[in-house]
Amino acid sequence: MNKILASVALLIGWASPALADPPSDGALWTADKRAAASAMPGVSGTQVTAYVRQSDGRFLEIDLSAVEGGNFGKLGQRRAEYDRFETTPVEWLPRQDGLLQVKIQTQAWRDGQRYTVWEPVLFRADGTVFWR
Numbered sequence: 001m002n003k004i005l006a007s008v009a010l011l012i013g014w015a016s017p018a019l020a021d022p023p024s025d026g027a028l029w030t031a032d033k034r035a036a037a038s039a040m041p042g043v044s045g046t047q048v049t050a051y052v053r054q055s056d057g058r059f060l061e062i063d064l065s066a067v068e069g070g071n072f073g074k075l076g077q078r079r080a081e082y083d084r085f086e087t088t089p090v091e092w093l094p095r096q097d098g099l100l101q102v103k104i105q106t107q108a109w110r111d112g113q114r115y116t117v118w119e120p121v122l123f124r125a126d127g128t129v130f131w132r
Contacts (some may be wrong), residue, residue: 017127020061023051028089028102035125037064037089045079046087048104052125061063066106067119070131071106074117082108082115091111092122098132100125 023066027036040047046068052060068087072079079085085108093101106117122130 017060017062019054019058022059023049027051028092030092030100035092035102037092039088039104040050041086048087048089049087050100050102050121050123052100052127060125060127062123062129064102064121064123064129067104067121067131068106069072070119071104071117074119075106075108075115077108077110079108082110084109090118091125098125099123099130105123 024040024109027038029036035053035060036051037049038049040049045065048064048067050062050064052062054060071087085106087104087106089102090105091103093103093111095101099122101120101122103118103120105116107114107116111113119131124130
């Protein structure tokens with residue numbers, strides 16, 4: 001029972017947004033500098049992160065990494081089927097409802113052919129992610 005509770009607590013802690021340092025220099029910012037998004041390649045996939053500026057000037061860090069798996073689902077092949085791949089935030093989509101939406105693009109190469117898909121990820125400034 002303790003192992004289950006510890007696993008659930010670990011999962012909740014990992015999936016919850018947290019206050020973070022400012023985003024890296026290469027981050028994609030909204031026009032009003034309210035939020036930024038970045039991607040960091042890793043061994044098992046890309047860490048895609050959104051940063052939302054809080055009223056005290058600190059940033060809330062939101063994990064959007066699951067979007068990469070969705071993009072590979074659109075391609076119809078697993079990551080391992082490609083020679084290489086890159087996932088990056090490419091554009092903030094304008095909204096009038098207070099929500100934030102960023103387009104995340106995945107490019108994957110296999111046998112000299114490039115495949116490109118993207119997904120608009122929708123989320124609140126409090127870290128609640130809706131995906132579309």
